[in-house]
Amino acid sequence: MRAGTAVDVAAAVILTAVMTLVSLVARVTQPEARPVTALGLALLAVCGLALTLRRANPLLAFTLAVGTAVAYLALRFAGWPIYLGAFAGLVALVSGVTEARLWVPFAAAGGVGMAVATGPPEGWQPLRMITIAVVWTAVAVLAARAAHVRRRLAEEEAAGRVAEERLRIARELHDVLSHSLATISLQAGVGLHLVGDRPEQAREALQAIRQISTDALAQARTALTVVRGTGEGQPQAAPNLADLDALVTSVRATGLEVDLAADLDGGAIPEVISATAYRIVQEALTNVMRHTGPGARVRADVKTGHGRLEIKVTDDGMGAGVAVGATGHGLRGLAERVAAVGGELDAGPETGGGFTLHARLPLGAKR
Template sequence: MHTISGPEPARFRMPQALRLWLPVVLSAVVQLGGTLWALERTGDAPSAQGALAIVVALIGPVALSFARRFPGPVVVITIAAAAADLLLAPVPQPPPIAMIFGVVIALIRGERLWVYIALVIAWSTVLLFGGAAGLNWHPARIVGTTLALGILIVIGESIRHRRQRSRERWQRIREQRARAERDERVRIARELHDVIAHSLSQISVQAGVGLHLMDAQPEQARTALQHIKTTSKDALDEVRGVLDVLRGDEAPLTPAPGLTQIDDLLRAITAVEVSSQQTEAGDVPDTVQQAAYRIVQESLTNVVRHAHAARAVVTVARQGRDLVVRVADDGRGGARESGNGVLGMRERAELLGGSLQVETGASGTTVTAYLPLGKEAT
């Protein structure tokens, strides 16, 4: 089966528990440790302000433990905690690691509105009330912090875009695999339909002849039984070949039929008189030969089963850059546009870039297929 195979490339993925708890532990260590270090440097006795600084330092890391399930609310909490740390905690403050993780996780998970609104409100609040809180920032620090927030957003957005492109790429690959497998199933179903329908129709006709002539003309009945044996053996070989392809075997039991096998196909038809008009077509690609053979086979099957015809003429000739295959009968009923057989023939022609026409009139039915020879033909 010709499909796009192979699993996605193996990529290192951090264990889920580690991905969940590493940001929590890292931010707790940095922020709590930094806050305790800052309190120790001030040398002040334990106070309500110090206790508040410790609580604020822990809010962000604790909130991060829920970031996978509630990224939007968590990013708001971590940004608010970082702003409160700036306004309430002693100087210098540790870096807001929890906020950094919260912003990146929220952006990756598509909670962009939460991030942007929370950052704008928090940063505006810090700039508005920073003076009252004793933050005498130099303008360069304000600009630097603003740029740092912008860089943080760019990092989160770039990770989100990269993951989205990766998901879209693998979605396209999965769709291509599914489409290739679906096309292959249709191709195999078409092959089985052509082989089985043609063979069973021939066997049915020959069995009827054998039963009719068994007593009166036993030799002709014997010939009919021989035809049944040959037809069923050839059909079994072809079905086994199709099933070998389905199983993934490289070499089928029988080669794919082509133009040289059309005469054998016509000789096996005994229910109607079949004549052939084939001209030299030059070098014809194997795919075109197989399609031509199957179209002739299915057309003759329709003649035997539906047309009530006495004669059929098969013509195979080259016309410009096309191989033209025509099967005409003098019966009535013939090929039906809505039938699976005609649908299969039309699909074979269109897959090669060609077309198929079915014309039904008082004088019979004519099936004409135009199969492009392509650049391979000379």
């Protein structure tokens, strides 16, 4: 049994018990009313227990609750609590049926039935009947308004989740493609430079390009599988700090000098922090390859301490290209990743040349 259904059943049982007990007691203060017989108890039970159907079939729940309430009142059984069951049925109808053109006729018919049943046989009581009709209408309007607000909030929340997931996929694709294409570009340059004099090294560059492109396609395919929801194959695990050595090795093959210093003191690092740290180092190295080029020297420091993981990547800006403090999709994506785990990110050019990216990630983030 689902949690929502269990709550409905519990609420219906409690409502039925309250209506039954109070109706039996109310007989003392309503001597003119008909004693609550077995038929009256059955009507009370059906009226209250009808609410168990409010999720599966709100129209049926309304019909049973209001129909038995009208019959109970028409038979002049003692007790006002039957109105609670009827109004609960009305709220179930208005909340469960989204289109007003569907629920308004049923609600109106139920309101008329309740008002009429409240009047005779002692004689028509216009004030009492009008009061029931006004209260019935007010409850219907308020319930409809509340249901509309809940649906709108639910739609906004769903749209927000979709947008967040699209943004996450966009970041993944950017990280994969940007780094892979930058690496391929530099490796291709190395291969072209060496193809005449050192064909074996040019072959190695081509093999590296093939491996990088294969890995990039696999990761992109995984991301697109998530977007399409096909569920084909097993999704690849996100790269993390354990993959930094392989990342640095692939970057060194492009001609960049990369020094990696990792001091993780052996403590457990949450998966989301480890994956974020990897992407930070990857994006920093990608920017160096794109904006500085071969010949640059990069130092990446990754260490833990004081309840956080610090990543600092600095280049000397001395490569064949021109160092640029880019603030494009890559750094924006990193800022979003870091903010999502409650961290801080600083990035900017150094006074003497080069560029530094410094991130601080809390180790208390959820895994």
